Amino acid sequence: MSQDRRVRVAIVGAGIVGLTFAIALNEFDRDHKFAIDIYEATPELSEIGAGINVWPRTWEILKQFGLEDTLTPCFDHAPDLEPRIIFGVRKGDQKDGFKVHDIIGNGGALRIHRADFQRSLLKHLPLPGTAATKMNSLCAVHLSHRLINYSYTNAGPITLNFEGKPSTTCDILIGADGIKSSLRPMFLNRLPNPQRYDKFREPVWSGTVAYRGLVSREDLEKVYPGHRILDHPGLMYTGKSRYTVMYPVSGGNFINVVAIVHDTSKDTTVWKGPWKTDVTQAEFFEQYTGWDEEVQALIRCVKQPTKWALQSLNHLDVFAKGRVFLMGDSAHAMLPHLGAGASVGIEDAYILASLLTHHSTPRVLSTHYINHLASVYNTIRVPRAISMAKSTIDTGYLCNLEAPIYEGYKPGDEIPMDLLVEGARTIERNWSWTTTNASEDRWRAEELLGRGGEMAML
Numbered sequence: 405m406s407q408d409r410r411v412r413v414a415i416v417g418a419g420i421v422g423l424t425f426a427i428a429l430n431e432f433d434r435d436h437k438f439a440i441d442i443y444e445a446t447p448e449l450s451e452i453g454a455g456i457n458v459w460p461r462t463w464e465i466l467k468q469f470g471l472e473d474t475l476t477p478c479f480d481h482a483p484d485l486e487p488r489i490i491f492g493v494r495k496g497d498q499k500d501g502f503k504v505h506d507i508i509g510n511g512g513a514l515r516i517h518r519a520d521f522q523r524s525l526l527k528h529l530p531l532p533g534t535a536a537t538k539m540n541s542l543c544a545v546h547l548s549h550r551l552i553n554y555s556y557t558n559a560g561p562i563t564l565n566f567e568g569k570p571s572t573t574c575d576i577l578i579g580a581d582g583i584k585s586s587l588r589p590m591f592l593n594r595l596p597n598p599q600r601y602d603k604f605r606e607p608v609w610s611g612t613v614a615y616r617g618l619v620s621r622e623d624l625e626k627v628y629p630g631h632r633i634l635d636h637p638g639l640m641y642t643g644k645s646r647y648t649v650m651y652p653v654s655g656g657n658f659i660n661v662v663a664i665v666h667d668t669s670k671d672t673t674v675w676k677g678p679w680k681t682d683v684t685q686a687e688f689f690e691q692y693t694g695w696d697e698e699v700q701a702l703i704r705c706v707k708q709p710t711k712w713a714l715q716s717l718n719h720l721d722v723f724a725k726g727r728v729f730l731m732g733d734s735a736h737a738m739l740p741h742l743g744a745g746a747s748v749g750i751e752d753a754y755i756l757a758s759l760l761t762h763h764s765t766p767r768v769l770s771t772h773y774i775n776h777l778a779s780v781y782n783t784i785r786v787p788r789a790i791s792m793a794k795s796t797i798d799t800g801y802l803c804n805l806e807a808p809i810y811e812g813y814k815p816g817d818e819i820p821m822d823l824l825v826e827g828a829r830t831i832e833r834n835w836s837w838t839t840t841n842a843s844e845d846r847w848r849a850e851e852l853l854g855r856g857g858e859m860a861m862l
């Protein structure tokens with residue numbers, strides 16, 4: 405890499421995490437060192453699914469990326485750190501459901517429609533005509549570019565091969581291509597002792613499916629006037645082997661519904677068939693037979709439910725080697741019970757952008773230096789992602805009333821209130837990370853970078 409030219413960063417995948425990384429790098433690139441190319445397989449950018457939770461910890465990061473003014477109007481409430489209900493938990497697998505516990509967190513959850521989130525991110529890419537206030541890095545987006553291979557020699561650039569498109573090169577390669585990543589298996593194949601990583605190549609099914617849909621406020625008011633969710637920040641109806649969460653998005657005009665159904669006998673098996681399918685309302689309804697009328701009324705209003713097989717990755721323990729970095733779902737796709745997958749990916753973006761733009765990182769990246777930087781990224785990001793992935797599994801067992809404290813109870817059984825409250829309080833504790841400060845991880849990463857950096861530059 406010559407002294408005067410920019411470091412060329414290729415980001416594969418323009419999902420929430422790939423886009424956020426591009427914005428972060430541009431925002432922090434005060435020395436104008438980087439040129440970013442984003443390669444996306446699809447011909448247009450769209451986010452599937454409806455609502456997404458953004459947490460105070462993540463919000464603090466997004467603010468550092470300059471997104472505050474654009475995102476704030478899209479949230480269900482103005483961001484603050486007031487104690488707020490994340491979910492009101494109710495026992496739902498019986499006709500006469502009842503309140504268990506309000507899960508409270510400082511700042512609660514900021515709820516946003518995924519399409520609004522993506523539109524906001526696109527506005528901040530440093531491209532001509534966008535709202536990006538800084539144009540530090542050069543940036544280009546290449547749609548219909550599906551990565552099929554990459555190769556490199558130690559000294560030369562990385563060559564990227566795309567399906568039906570000319571090859572290109574880069575200096576640093578970012579795999580942000582989601583749970584079905586093509587880059588992850590290629591990355592694992594190039595690690596020493598690659599057979600050790602066989603179990604990380606393909607996602608694993610959790611035995612769980614999620615029914616998802618949006619309900620218009622108007623429809624719900626007609627079907628069930630005065631429904632509790634019409635005037636509530638978020639509700640969770642728990643039951644044996646299934647639970648439903650609902651919360652308003654798009655200024656309260658719609659209610660986002662996610663309804664989980666778990667078959668423990670299928671845990672860690674292979675899902676056969678498409679990951680996402682449209683299903684009939686009758687199929688969705690049947691899963692919640694005998695449940696509280698508040699849940700059933702909502703299901704009746706979901707005009708086009710979809711069913712998602714919930715898959716995740718085994719806990720991969722290396723996200724970077726040399727000049728190739730995995731981030732987001734391609735590194736650590738996790739189950740959605742904590743609503744944290746994108747947040748953890750945004751943290752990856754934050755840490756890597758901080759390291760690459762740190763004042764001690766030279767413009768010309770020697771092999772030694774980039775290896776050191778990759779090891780710092782692994783040190784900071786791998787344990788954090790694994791601990792979140794484990795916590796979300798535990799949370800799922802609590803929400804589905806399948807944790808050990810609920811052993812022996814069948815669907816619809818009376819469960820002592822103290823056990824229900826104990827479970828809900830544990831879920832509340834599992835969300836305590838949401839008010840922690842990701843800057844501490846950044847400082848630790850930068851300290852580690854500085855500590856080994858001088859040696860690595862020799």
Ligand SMILES: Cc1cc2nc3c(=O)[nH]c(=O)nc-3n(C[C@H](O)[C@H](O)[C@H](O)COP(=O)(O)OP(=O)(O)OC[C@H]3O[C@@H](n4cnc5c(N)ncnc54)[C@H](O)[C@@H]3O)c2cc1C
Nearest residue numbers: 417419420421445457551581582732733743744745746747
């Ligand atoms: C039901 C449910 C609820 C959730 N709720 C939340 C929540 O509330 N909060 C939260 O933080 N997270 C939540 N998540 C998790 C979150 O949706 C994901 O973690 C996040 O969207 C992953 O983003 P990503 O950019 O890593 O991957 P993706 O969004 O999958 O993006 C990957 C991109 O890469 C592209 N691509 C793939 N292969 C190639 C290739 N070979 N070449 C080029 N491009 C390629 C794809 O087309 C895609 O655009 C939830 C998940 C589910 C299933």
